[in-house]
Amino acid sequence: MSQKTPRNFFKPLAIGAPDPMRELPVRLERMIHFVPPHLDKVRAKVPQMADQADVVLANLEDAIPSDAKDAARAGAIEMAGMVDWQAKGTGFWSRVNPLNSPWFQDDVSELVLKAGHQLDVIMLPKVEGPWDIHFADQFVAQLEAKAGLKRPILFHAILETAQGMALVEDIALASPRMQGISLGPADLAADRKMKTTRVGGGHPFYRVIDDPNEDGSPRANAQQDPWHYTIARMVDACRMAGINAFYGPFGDISDLDACEQQFRNAFLLGCAGTWSLHPNQIAIAKKVFSPDPNEVKFARRILEAMPDGTGVAMLDGKMQDDATWKQAKVISDLADLVAAKDPDLAAAYSA
Numbered sequence: 001m002s003q004k005t006p007r008n009f010f011k012p013l014a015i016g017a018p019d020p021m022r023e024l025p026v027r028l029e030r031m032i033h034f035v036p037p038h039l040d041k042v043r044a045k046v047p048q049m050a051d052q053a054d055v056v057l058a059n060l061e062d063a064i065p066s067d068a069k070d071a072a073r074a075g076a077i078e079m080a081g082m083v084d085w086q087a088k089g090t091g092f093w094s095r096v097n098p099l100n101s102p103w104f105q106d107d108v109s110e111l112v113l114k115a116g117h118q119l120d121v122i123m124l125p126k127v128e129g130p131w132d133i134h135f136a137d138q139f140v141a142q143l144e145a146k147a148g149l150k151r152p153i154l155f156h157a158i159l160e161t162a163q164g165m166a167l168v169e170d171i172a173l174a175s176p177r178m179q180g181i182s183l184g185p186a187d188l189a190a191d192r193k194m195k196t197t198r199v200g201g202g203h204p205f206y207r208v209i210d211d212p213n214e215d216g217s218p219r220a221n222a223q224q225d226p227w228h229y230t231i232a233r234m235v236d237a238c239r240m241a242g243i244n245a246f247y248g249p250f251g252d253i254s255d256l257d258a259c260e261q262q263f264r265n266a267f268l269l270g271c272a273g274t275w276s277l278h279p280n281q282i283a284i285a286k287k288v289f290s291p292d293p294n295e296v297k298f299a300r301r302i303l304e305a306m307p308d309g310t311g312v313a314m315l316d317g318k319m320q321d322d323a324t325w326k327q328a329k330v331i332s333d334l335a336d337l338v339a340a341k342d343p344d345l346a347a348a349y350s351a
């Protein structure tokens with residue numbers, strides 16, 4: 001047997017560690033805003049970021065130079081104390097260095113021991129399989145016990161290798177600490193030997209072309225989404241495990257339209273949120289990952305038309321039944337979550 005028994009799955013992994021969560025906290029996580037914590041100027045803006053983003057993340061991994069890893073870790077711990085995260089309702093996460101790096105142990109132990117009360121989620125990069133989650137799980141449990149934490153820290157894995165992709169279901173199910181998974185399109189592209197230098201989004205060469213025209217006129221063709229399979233598979237793995245899927249980074253900071261489209265495709269396929277690398281991506285994520293007011297109104301009409309969620313009804317010529325009731329509930333529940341945080345959208349949803 002390679003799995004834990006059902007009873008043992010939810011037992012703490014260290015004496016004195018908090019009980020693992022059986023259900024994830026219901027939180028709005030439309031965007032995970034990445035902050036480089038070693039930069040004093042950017043760190044100073046953390047309270048401002050906490051007002052705007054649903055989640056603020058102290059990034060310790062890629063994009064932090066190797067000679068700034070200690071400064072970034074110290075900056076992350078400072079960030080933990082800069083905001084009363086729980087009172088504000090903004091998530092505080094950190095992306096640590098990978099398990100095979102010389103920084104992982106210090107990253108995790110300092111974060112848990114010095115900032116564990118504030119830290120909601122540790123983001124683990126380059127996760128290859130469930131064994132990576134199991135190792136980190138045990139290590140964090142020991143540290144939680146030492147720090148006297150009452151609330152368990154959750155894990156978020158990044159899908160960045162072909163092996164991680166092949167084992168995404170096992171990763172999603174590896175521990176009750178699993179909160180979600182994000183796509184890491186740059187590392188994943190490199191590991192798969194995809195021929196692109198872009199971080200997410202489409203590619204001008206990845207297209208579908210119409211059949212030849214009889215008159216020899218130019219054939220219509222259109223760009224396709226090279227991430228469709230990956231995102232859809234990640235969503236299935238996550239939702240099977242009762243956790244959330246997230247898009248990830250969109251690297252062309254200057255192309256706001258393409259960023260919005262990539263985020264929207266991920267939203268429609270089931271993702272709960274995305275990353276923002278630059279302040280201008282926060283507003284895009286907010287727009288895309290908050291349901292459209294007209295969709296919300298229609299969803300609520302479906303719920304009203306079938307109060308007990310069964311039967312069949314017609315709305316504007318469209319058939320509604322038990323299944324569309326569930327679709328409507330997804331949108332309506334998300335709208336409630338958004339409305340609780342955003343008075344403008346609350347007004348738009350109830351108008």
Ligand SMILES: CC(C)(COP(=O)(O)OP(=O)(O)OC[C@H]1O[C@@H](n2cnc3c(N)ncnc32)[C@H](O)[C@@H]1OP(=O)(O)O)[C@@H](O)C(=O)NCCC(=O)NCCSC(=O)C[C@](C)(O)C(=O)O
Nearest residue numbers: 034035036042059062063184185186187188249277278279
């Ligand atoms: C892209 C960069 C260099 C452009 O930074 P910039 O300074 O050139 O941009 P700017 O437009 O000139 O900045 C305007 C203002 O915004 C500020 N600013 C700018 N960014 C932020 C930020 N994030 N948070 C808060 N403030 C920010 C910046 O400091 C400036 O402030 P100022 O007007 O007062 O001077 C910068 O935005 C940045 O460092 N972003 C984070 C990058 C990052 O975390 N990358 C790693 C995640 S993606 C990844 O790892 C891949 C993955 C998953 O692993 C895989 O696919 O494999």
Ligand SMILES: [Mg+2]
Nearest residue numbers: 062160184187
């Ligand atoms: Mg990466």
